[in-house]
Amino acid sequence: MFIKERLFTPGPVPLPPQVIKALGQQIIHHRTPEFTQIFLEARENLQKLLKTERDVIMFASSGTGAMEASVANFFRKGDRVLIINAGKFGQRWKELASVYQLKIVDYEIEWGKTYDKERILQIISEFPDIKGIFVQHSETSTTTYHDVKYLGDIAKKLDDCLLVVDGITSVGVYQVYPEELGIDVLVTGSQKALMLPPGLSVLYFSEKAEERASKSDMPRYYFDVLKEAKKQSKGQTAYTPAINLIIALNESLKLILGEGLDNLEERHRIMAEATREAVKEIGLKLLSESPSNSATGVYSPAGIDADQLRKELLKLGFRVAGGQDHLKGKIFRIAHMGYFDFMDVVQVIAGLEMALKRIGYEIEIGKGVRKAQEVILENLG
Amino acid sequence: MFIKERLFTPGPVPLPPQVIKALGQQIIHHRTPEFTQIFLEARENLQKLLKTERDVIMFASSGTGAMEASVANFFRKGDRVLIINAGKFGQRWKELASVYQLKIVDYEIEWGKTYDKERILQIISEFPDIKGIFVQHSETSTTTYHDVKYLGDIAKKLDDCLLVVDGITSVGVYQVYPEELGIDVLVTGSQKALMLPPGLSVLYFSEKAEERASKSDMPRYYFDVLKEAKKQSKGQTAYTPAINLIIALNESLKLILGEGLDNLEERHRIMAEATREAVKEIGLKLLSESPSNSATGVYSPAGIDADQLRKELLKLGFRVAGGQDHLKGKIFRIAHMGYFDFMDVVQVIAGLEMALKRIGYEIEIGKGVRKAQEVILENLG
Numbered sequence: 001m002f003i004k005e006r007l008f009t010p011g012p013v014p015l016p017p018q019v020i021k022a023l024g025q026q027i028i029h030h031r032t033p034e035f036t037q038i039f040l041e042a043r044e045n046l047q048k049l050l051k052t053e054r055d056v057i058m059f060a061s062s063g064t065g066a067m068e069a070s071v072a073n074f075f076r077k078g079d080r081v082l083i084i085n086a087g088k089f090g091q092r093w094k095e096l097a098s099v100y101q102l103k104i105v106d107y108e109i110e111w112g113k114t115y116d117k118e119r120i121l122q123i124i125s126e127f128p129d130i131k132g133i134f135v136q137h138s139e140t141s142t143t144t145y146h147d148v149k150y151l152g153d154i155a156k157k158l159d160d161c162l163l164v165v166d167g168i169t170s171v172g173v174y175q176v177y178p179e180e181l182g183i184d185v186l187v188t189g190s191q192k193a194l195m196l197p198p199g200l201s202v203l204y205f206s207e208k209a210e211e212r213a214s215k216s217d218m219p220r221y222y223f224d225v226l227k228e229a230k231k232q233s234k235g236q237t238a239y240t241p242a243i244n245l246i247i248a249l250n251e252s253l254k255l256i257l258g259e260g261l262d263n264l265e266e267r268h269r270i271m272a273e274a275t276r277e278a279v280k281e282i283g284l285k286l287l288s289e290s291p292s293n294s295a296t297g298v299y300s301p302a303g304i305d306a307d308q309l310r311k312e313l314l315k316l317g318f319r320v321a322g323g324q325d326h327l328k329g330k331i332f333r334i335a336h337m338g339y340f341d342f343m344d345v346v347q348v349i350a351g352l353e354m355a356l357k358r359i360g361y362e363i364e365i366g367k368g369v370r371k372a373q374e375v376i377l378e379n380l381g
Numbered sequence: 382m383f384i385k386e387r388l389f390t391p392g393p394v395p396l397p398p399q400v401i402k403a404l405g406q407q408i409i410h411h412r413t414p415e416f417t418q419i420f421l422e423a424r425e426n427l428q429k430l431l432k433t434e435r436d437v438i439m440f441a442s443s444g445t446g447a448m449e450a451s452v453a454n455f456f457r458k459g460d461r462v463l464i465i466n467a468g469k470f471g472q473r474w475k476e477l478a479s480v481y482q483l484k485i486v487d488y489e490i491e492w493g494k495t496y497d498k499e500r501i502l503q504i505i506s507e508f509p510d511i512k513g514i515f516v517q518h519s520e521t522s523t524t525t526y527h528d529v530k531y532l533g534d535i536a537k538k539l540d541d542c543l544l545v546v547d548g549i550t551s552v553g554v555y556q557v558y559p560e561e562l563g564i565d566v567l568v569t570g571s572q573k574a575l576m577l578p579p580g581l582s583v584l585y586f587s588e589k590a591e592e593r594a595s596k597s598d599m600p601r602y603y604f605d606v607l608k609e610a611k612k613q614s615k616g617q618t619a620y621t622p623a624i625n626l627i628i629a630l631n632e633s634l635k636l637i638l639g640e641g642l643d644n645l646e647e648r649h650r651i652m653a654e655a656t657r658e659a660v661k662e663i664g665l666k667l668l669s670e671s672p673s674n675s676a677t678g679v680y681s682p683a684g685i686d687a688d689q690l691r692k693e694l695l696k697l698g699f700r701v702a703g704g705q706d707h708l709k710g711k712i713f714r715i716a717h718m719g720y721f722d723f724m725d726v727v728q729v730i731a732g733l734e735m736a737l738k739r740i741g742y743e744i745e746i747g748k749g750v751r752k753a754q755e756v757i758l759e760n761l762g
Contacts, residue, residue, distance in 0.1 A: 255383070
């Protein structure tokens with residue numbers, strides 16, 4: 001019998017109809033006044049999203065491209081940097097830092113946990129020459145939230161240190177205002193809370209970062225931030241831009257800014273909280289001790305392979321993500337970013353209960369759903 | 382905060398992505414071999430849907446247009462006809478019969494009930510000259526199913542009587558095979574279980590009906606069945622066809638025939654049953670004593686205006702239909718036809734519970750949802 005497939009993966013995410021419509025149009029040429037106007041509008045909307053008047057640049061790349069740009073533009077070979085390495089994407093910072101020959105202080109953290117503030121203080125007193133702190137605002141692999149404000153304050157106290165934040169799954173979920181949080185470099189990607197297909201990344205950089213970029217000895221061409229910033233402030237790009245994604249970005253930012261950034265954050269908080277409470281009510285354990293509102297990681301019950309459970313969920317129409325690396329088969333992840341509202345949470349929880357039942361887990365059907373409904377009702381007032 | 386709108390109205394209904402994509406294309410001209418091929422494919426698919434090799438014709442009109450064609454083509458002024466008048470659409474048959482000056486035997490039935498077989502036998506023994514029986518297979522206003530097979534057998538026993546069936550909300554929900562059911566004229570519309578926008582209607586007619594059409598003295602031009610049948614068998618239409626709806630019809634029929642008509646009927650049965658059981662579990666009363674699987678009509682609880690409840694449901698993202706005429710404010714209707722699967726039922730029931738709670742109805746949240754989940758699980762096996 002016919003079953004719809006519903007994406008609940010933390011990227012790609014379901015797209016709003018307005019975005020689909022914008023994507024399904026004939027292409028326009030990018031070296032035209034028409035595109036320049038669209039591009040400048042997108043740029044301005046991104047500035048509103050990040051509450052800044054500084055340059056916010058776009059690359060035709062996935063988020064990892066903007067992560068590479070963050071390393072290649074704002075550092076010099078041999079600079080010492082601190083990596084908050086708490087998951088798959090923390091590792092990616094480390095790999096990038098290694099490729100560009102930075103000296104790495106690797107603060108490895110058990111997956112599912114966030115950093116310890118005391119430990120950070122120890123590290124900076126041991127290495128006062130740290131030139132950069134790299135962190136995920138939301139570590140997608142472990143669905144963990146890391147407090148960036150604290151790190152921003154630390155970076156400011158140091159002599160010449162930039163806070164570099166992967167906001168790929170936090171921008172559009174939280175209110176991420178780099179100037180208030182002390183973020184010097186912030187990157188995000190299109191296929192997460194911006195509700196677009198993959199292929200567009202975004203990079204913000206502070207005045208301090210700009211100064212550093214002008215002194216960097218790193219090789220970079222495609223991801224040259226200052227070159228792009230200059231071009232993009234005039235509504236053009238150094239290389240061919242992701243035309244239809246930028247057109248669609250204006251649609252998704254219209255929705256996001258139309259909802260209001262406080263409402264947006266609140267909605268994601270409620271969706272994530274309803275999911276967490278429901279999952280606990282079912283008797284399952286959360287992966288993260290510091291859960292992010294962009295996705296919820298959950299341990300599969302003892303004796304049940306998470307990937308088998310995911311297959312069962314797919315039969316009911318729900319595609320959720322699995323675990324990465326050593327978490328493979330142990331956890332599954334349900335996204336909250338994307339074209340979702342409260343009742344989508346209720347639906348996926350109902351599906352989770354039914355999939356668990358069908359796979360042989362002892363469960364009182366409806367218990368988790370009720371909890372999700374209650375959390376939503378309490379929050380709606 | 383952002384809330385998605387979900388259509389649960391018995392027409393229009395949510396469209397499958399494949400249909401949306403087909404509709405969003407540049408128009409092609411209908412007097413071309415290209416369109417002829419598409420048209421003949423649609424015609425053949427409709428024949429498969431109705432398990433017939435006879436003519437199945439399409440009009441660029443809403444379902445009511447095909448209802449008018451059913452009266453204007455197959456009868457003569459003064460013919461006596463029996464109207465199974467059990468709701469808003471039963472009344473429509475009566476209005477049409479009256480406009481075309483047929484002699485009406487008005488079998489008025491309380492809304493929410495189906496006909497009584499004994500009463501039918503009485504009527505035909507009193508009026509053995511009845512030339513037509515008009516019925517809704519699924520009366521949308523009261524969400525009531527009428528057995529057409531019984532009426533088909535009656536029609537066959539009479540001297541020269543056609544069974545005319547409004548299948549607007551039954552075709553695509555049930556397996557409706559006119560030749561097996563004894564239906565002489567069957568109409569349906571695009572914006573119901575065919576999962577298309579409004580504007581296309583479909584009409585099947587039997588050999589017996591064809592013979593009658595050739596003798597009819599009724600005025601008709603746009604809705605001339607024999608003229609269209611002749612044209613359409615060759616892949617053209619007498620007047621401009623609903624080009625993009627016909628293109629999209631091929632997409633929706635690909636989905637429908639791909640699922641299989643037995644699976645399609647079974648899925649709708651399960652969705653409707655899960656809804657009915659859940660609604661009863663919540664403590665609400667069904668409108669119909671003979672419920673249709675295309676939509677479920679439910680009485681609002683005492684003291685709660687159904688239209689207020691609908692407004693509350695809309696705040697949570699669910700658009701359901703209200704009652705018509707004397708049922709206005711008393712009932713609401715949840716559709717099962719359209720681009721729906723099992724988990725949509727769970728979702729709308731969850732929304733119903735939450736809307737009831739918010740409007741002040743004493744309700745144990747989650748009870749109905751659990752029931753819907755259980756019915757689905759039992760049926761999935």
